[in-house]
Amino acid sequence: xxxxxxxxxxxxxxxxxxxxxxxxxxxxxxxxxxxxxxxxxxxxxxxxxxxxxxxxxxxxxxxxxxxxxxxxxxxxxxxxxxxxxxxxxxxxxxxxxxxxxxxxxxxxxxxxxxxxxxxxxxxxxxxxxxxxxxxxxxxxxxxxxxxxxxxxxxxxxxxxxxxxxxxxxxxxxxxxxxxxxxxxxxxxxxxxxxxxxxxxxxxxxxxxxxxxxxxxxxxxxxxxxxxxxxxxxxxxxxxxxxxxxxxxxxxxxxxxxxxxxx
Ligand SMILES: *[C@@H]1O[C@H](CO)[C@@H](O)[C@H](O)[C@H]1NC(C)=O
Ligand SMILES: *[C@@H]1O[C@H](CO)[C@@H](O)[C@H](O)[C@H]1NC(C)=O
Ligand SMILES: *[C@@H]1O[C@H](CO)[C@@H](O)[C@H](O)[C@H]1NC(C)=O
Numbered sequence: 025x026x027x028x029x030x031x032x033x034x035x036x037x038x039x040x041x042x043x044x045x046x047x048x049x050x051x052x053x054x055x056x057x058x059x060x061x062x063x064x065x066x067x068x069x070x071x072x073x074x075x076x077x078x079x080x081x082x083x084x085x086x087x088x089x090x091x092x093x094x095x096x097x098x099x100x101x102x103x104x105x106x107x108x109x110x111x112x113x114x115x116x117x118x119x120x121x122x123x124x125x126x127x128x129x130x131x132x133x134x135x136x137x138x139x140x141x142x143x144x145x146x147x148x149x150x151x152x153x154x155x156x157x158x159x160x161x162x163x164x165x166x167x168x169x170x171x172x173x174x175x176x177x178x179x180x181x182x183x184x185x186x187x188x189x190x191x192x193x194x195x196x197x198x199x200x201x202x203x204x205x206x207x208x209x210x211x212x213x214x215x216x217x218x219x220x221x222x223x224x225x226x227x228x229x230x231x232x233x234x235x236x237x238x239x240x241x242x243x244x245x246x247x248x249x250x251x252x253x254x255x256x257x258x259x260x261x262x263x264x265x266x267x268x269x270x271x272x273x274x275x276x277x278x279x280x281x282x283x284x285x286x
Contacts, residue, residue, distance in 0.1 A: 058185050059259060060225030061197040069119040069194060075161040076180050076194060076235060078121045079104060079149075082112040086121055086190070088233035089181035090114060090149065091161040091242060094280050098149040099161070100233035101247050101267065102141035105133040111149065117157050119194040121182045128153050136275055143213060145247040146267045148279055161235060163276070164243040164269055171218060171238045173203040178238075179220070179246060183231030186257050190230065197225050199236075202263040211265045218244040219263035227251060228258035236266045243269055 064073055075092040079100060088104035088111065098114055105111050111130055118125030128151040137144035164170075171177060176198045184190055199220035207219030218236065227234070228251050236244030244266030251258050269276075279285050 059197060059227070059257075061185065061191075061195040061227070063191070064119055064180065064194040064196050066119065072240075073119075073180060073194065073196075074117055074159040076119075077114045077116045078182055079111045079233065080113050080115065081110065086182060086230065087111055089183075089231065089235070089246070090233050091235045091245075092116060092155065092158060093148070093160055093163075093276070094286065095154040095158045096151045097279060097285055098151065099235075099242075099245060099276070100147055100149060101145045101245055102135045102137065102147040103145055103248065104233045105147050105149065106135060106141050114149065114151070116155055117159070120192060121190075121194075122192065126156060128155060134279065136272065142248070144216065144267075144272075146245060146272050146275075148276070150285055161242045162240060163273065164238070164241045166270065166273070168238075168241065170270070171201050171243055173201050175201045175238065177201060177218075177220060177236050177243065179227050179231065179234050179236050181227070181231045181234035181246070183234065183251075184228040184258070186228075188256065197227060199225055199227070199264075206263060207265070210262055216268055216271050217247070217265040218268045219265055222249055222251065222258065222260050222262065222264045224259075226257075226259050227264060231264075245269065 077090045079088040079090050081087050090098040090100040093099050113129045116126050130149050131152040132150040134148040136146045180196050202219035211217050231246050234246040235242045246266045249264035250262045
């Protein structure tokens with residue numbers, strides 16, 4: 025049943041993109057170029073977002089996004105580090121995905137859930153060497169105002185743009201948080217996910233591991249949706265699921281507060 029629904033939605037969306045309607049959601053999709061994604065300027069990157077890092081495989085292909093927790097720990101998803109291509113190194117302190125900053129190699133990938141990494145899609149990368157210029161991300165805390173439906177959150181990363189173009193510079197896009205009922209219709213696991221609409225403004229393949237920010241704090245890590253199956257545009261009726269960090273703060277702390285990983 026689930027597959028039937030997804031297929032139908034994809035079909036409708038494909039038809040809409042081929043014939044732009046005068047009104048309705050299809051026309052709306054076309055009003056914002058590239059799903060509302062905008063380039064993060066050099067100044068904005070260094071002042072506010074320099075904890076966003078890009079992850080690479082051994083052939084220097086861009087794989088995923090991550091965020092800096094400490095001088096040796098990077099937060100990302102398990103699907104980014106498992107099973108392959110394995111992430112071998114990260115580039116930090118640059119908004120350019122192929123130039124500048126510092127390169128650090130990965131010593132170990134630590135997954136929350138080895139058995140079923142799509143269920144608890146969160147992982148840490150332990151670096152071999154320490155980041156020299158460290159700008160850690162601030163994580164959500166239980167006493168913060170929590171995200172709920174209709175809130176605008178910011179996703180940051182180097183995921184694919186429309187027309188199969190990959191950006192050189194870090195991009196940001198505001199996404200709307202989906203209602204819980206809609207999230208649960210597509211993804212089991214209840215409040216371990218934060219869902220965001222991916223229709224008018226949207227993200228695409230290569231966004232996994234991207235930090236989801238609410239205010240100045242990271243509340244989620246982009247996990248999955250139907251963003252990987254799509255071609256020229258990633259606009260979709262299916263929301264994207266991000267790991268709800270609030271559920272994993274204790275686990276993260278066991279590593280960030282342990283001297284072995286400092
Ligand atoms: C689109 O416009 C037509 C005619 O102006 C109208 O009949 C139709 O209901 C509209 N559709 C939507 C989805 O608003
Ligand atoms: C892994 O978790 C996902 C999401 O909860 C579930 O759909 C899938 O069946 C699980 N797979 C295994 C092998 O347990
Ligand atoms: C720190 O991590 C190491 C290696 O995983 C573990 O053996 C040790 O018990 C941890 N220490 C604390 C205080 O949790």
